[in-house]
Amino acid sequence: MSGNPFETSLKTLHEAAALGHINSEVVRLLEQPQRQFEFTIPVRMDDGRLEIFTAYRVHYCDALGQIKNGVRVVPDMDMDTAKALGFWMTIKHAVGGIPAGGGKGGIKADPSKMSRREYEALIRGFIRKLPMKGAWVDVPGADIGTHGRTQAWMLDELEEIQGFHSPAAINDKPVEANGTELSREATGTGCYFVTREITKAMGMEKGARVAVQGYGNVGRVATELLYKDGYKIVAISDIYGGIANPDGIDVVALGAHVDKTRSVKGFPGCTEISTSEVLEADCDILIPAAVQSVLHEGNAERVRAKLIMECANGPTTPAAEQILYAKGVTIMPDVLTNCGSAIVCSFERTQGLTDQYWDKETVRSKLEEHIVKSFRETYDTATQLGVSYRDAAWINALQKIEKAMLIRGRAWEDKTLG
Numbered sequence: 001m002s003g004n005p006f007e008t009s010l011k012t013l014h015e016a017a018a019l020g021h022i023n024s025e026v027v028r029l030l031e032q033p034q035r036q037f038e039f040t041i042p043v044r045m046d047d048g049r050l051e052i053f054t055a056y057r058v059h060y061c062d063a064l065g066q067i068k069n070g071v072r073v074v075p076d077m078d079m080d081t082a083k084a085l086g087f088w089m090t091i092k093h094a095v096g097g098i099p100a101g102g103g104k105g106g107i108k109a110d111p112s113k114m115s116r117r118e119y120e121a122l123i124r125g126f127i128r129k130l131p132m133k134g135a136w137v138d139v140p141g142a143d144i145g146t147h148g149r150t151q152a153w154m155l156d157e158l159e160e161i162q163g164f165h166s167p168a169a170i171n172d173k174p175v176e177a178n179g180t181e182l183s184r185e186a187t188g189t190g191c192y193f194v195t196r197e198i199t200k201a202m203g204m205e206k207g208a209r210v211a212v213q214g215y216g217n218v219g220r221v222a223t224e225l226l227y228k229d230g231y232k233i234v235a236i237s238d239i240y241g242g243i244a245n246p247d248g249i250d251v252v253a254l255g256a257h258v259d260k261t262r263s264v265k266g267f268p269g270c271t272e273i274s275t276s277e278v279l280e281a282d283c284d285i286l287i288p289a290a291v292q293s294v295l296h297e298g299n300a301e302r303v304r305a306k307l308i309m310e311c312a313n314g315p316t317t318p319a320a321e322q323i324l325y326a327k328g329v330t331i332m333p334d335v336l337t338n339c340g341s342a343i344v345c346s347f348e349r350t351q352g353l354t355d356q357y358w359d360k361e362t363v364r365s366k367l368e369e370h371i372v373k374s375f376r377e378t379y380d381t382a383t384q385l386g387v388s389y390r391d392a393a394w395i396n397a398l399q400k401i402e403k404a405m406l407i408r409g410r411a412w413e414d415k416t417l418g
Contacts, residue, residue, distance in 0.1 A: 005084035005292050011318050013087075016394030019387055025411035026402045030090075033083055035059040035132075041107065041125035046115050055126055057105035059138065060086035063404040064093060065100040067138040069171060069345055071126065071154075072106035073145030082106060084292075085143075088313055088335060089342065094397030096339040096374050098346045103138055111145050123150045124157040133158060134169050135353065141171035141345050144291070148174040148184070168352030171345040180348035181360040182367065183341075188221025188289075189364065190340015190371045191311045195226060195285065197375045198307065198332055204284060206230035211244075211281035211305065213237050214290030215264050218311055218338070220255070222287060227251035235273065235281035236264050239290075242278045243270035279303060288315035295320040303329065310334035325388065333390035335397065336371075336378055343370045 010031060017027045037057045045051050056079050059067045069089050072081070082105050090102025107126060111119055123146070132138050142151055155170040155177055173179030182189065199208060210231050212219045215238040227233050233251055235244040240263040243249065249270060257267045265272065279286065279299060286305035288294050292314035295303065300320035308324065308331045310316060316324070316331060324331060344367055351357045358366075374393075382392035405411045 004080055005314050006080040006087070008293075008314055008318055009084045009087045012390065012394055013398075016391045016398055019385065019391050020395035020398055022395075022398045023402050023406065023411050023413065026398070026405050029405065029411060030061060030087070030398075030401070033058045033060045033086060034062060036079065036083065037105075037131050038079060039129045039131070041122060041129055043118060043121045043125060045118055053107055053109050053122060053125075055105065055107045055129065056082040057130060057138070058082045058086035058103060059132070060102040060104075061090045061401065062101035063401050063408060063410065064090075065098075066136050067101045067103035067132075068093070068349075069102075069139070069141035069342060070104055070106075070143030071140045071146050071150075072104070072143040073109050073111050073122075074106065075108065075110045077106040077108040081292075085313060090401070091394060091397040092335045092339045092342050093346075094400045095335045095378070095393050096343045096346075096370060098342055100139075100342075100346060103140075104143070105140070106143065106145075109145075119150075120153055123153045127154045127157040128161065134162070135166055135349065139169055139171050139345075139349060141341075146172075148172060148177075148179065151179070152177040166352075168349045171348050172341075173348070175357075178352055178357075180344060180351055180363060181358065182344055182363040183348065184217060185221045186344035186367065187218045187311065187338050187341040188223075189225065190343065190367060191218070191222040191287065191289070191309060191337050192225035192229070193340070193368055193371050194332060194337050194375050195222070195231075195287075195309050196229065197372060198309075198330070198379075199285070201379060202307065202330065204307070207232050208284040209234045209246075209282070210285045210287060211235035211278050211283040212287045212289055213242075213275065213278045213294065214288065214312060215258065216289070219287065219289035220258070222289065222311060224251055224255065231285070234283050235278045237273070237275040237278040238264050239275070241265045242273040242275055243267050244273050244278070244281060245270045246282065281305075285309060288312050291315070293317050295324070297323060300324050301327075303327075305329065308332065310337050313338065321390075331388065331390060333393050336374055336389070336393045339374065340367055340371055343367055 167178035
């Protein structure tokens with residue numbers, strides 16, 4: 001039911017390419033990554049055992065610029081996931097107007113079962129073993145299982161290897177390690193900006209009811225900004241469970257509760273529900289902000305939201321999407337909704353290359369400008385061509401990649417030699 005994430009990305013590619021009349025050779029080139037690496041990382045554990053972890057890295061397409069972004073550390077990491085995420089990142093950069101190609105990778109491991117020393121050794125090992133790296137080649141960022149501290153370890157290890165200062169070579173670093181302001185909040189903030197724009201376009205009232213699956217860093221930031229702007233939050237979940245209140249959840253008080261207990265569970269005045277039940281909550285707007293393929297053919301018919309904001313990567317399978325469209329549900333695609341982090345990562349690299357660092361309001365203002373422009377381009381294409389927002393975003397992205405590939409000579413505009 002969940003579907004293979006890479007197959008999902010290819011299905012979207014072919015649909016959007018047909019609608020946008022994308023060059024057939026460009027499509028063929030985008031059906032597989034330019035490069036993919038699988039390598040092992042040996043780590044000496046605290047008890048003296050030698051553990052060997054498998055790592056993956058995909059360079060999907062660099063026609064628009066150097067490869068970037070995330071490194072995911074999860075027990076079920078595999079190459080298909082890396083390929084799908086790398087492809088989505090390629091499209092996301094193009095949608096966001098970012099001069100970068102798409103990359104993704106990760107390590108098959110469970111950070112929760114490792115000591116800090118073991119995990120640091122694993123992360124440093126990833127950078128040592130990564131075949132291609134550097135500010136102009138491949139810039140790893142954070143993802144599930146990685147964070148500011150891991151990125152600082154990556155930078156430190158890379159600079160030890162290279163022998164010179166290179167802050168632009170790693171993304172999502174803390175400010176103290178030459179990172180950028182708003183790095184942690186970027187995805188959730190971008191989701192808020194896109195939600196604000198599409199609800200205005202749809203004529204939704206500010207008091208629209210919102211359900212959020214995934215109250216980690218991304219979901220929490222988006223929820224807090226929407227709540228502050230007058231939206232009513234009626235259901236929220238994290239990895240431990242969910243809560244619901246049709247009259248609205250006090251998100252400020254919930255934040256204090258989560259800071260204390262590490263979970264939304266047990267928050268007073270709410271009904272306890274499961275993580276999956278949040279997806280079926282009675283709401284106007286559903287924000288899946290956790291992992292891929294949570295909306296599938298087994299639950300799509302029970303979704304009651306009018307608008308889905310894909311804050312996670314690939315949360316909707318193709319089968320679910322068809323069911324939802326038949327129900328009249330609007331879907332704002334992940335490549336637009338959650339591209340705030342990709343945009344701010346581009347800002348981070350720019351700041352690292354120039355040694356000129358911006359304050360939080362400058363970063364926030366530039367993020368708003370970029371992502372609202374991306375929304376407008378997507379909205380206009382969807383309106384002009386009469387296609388879904390996902391197809392519109394992908395068409396725009398593919399056209400940018402197509403132009404770059406044709407001008408570089410990677411694909412031919414004319415199949416003849418004459």
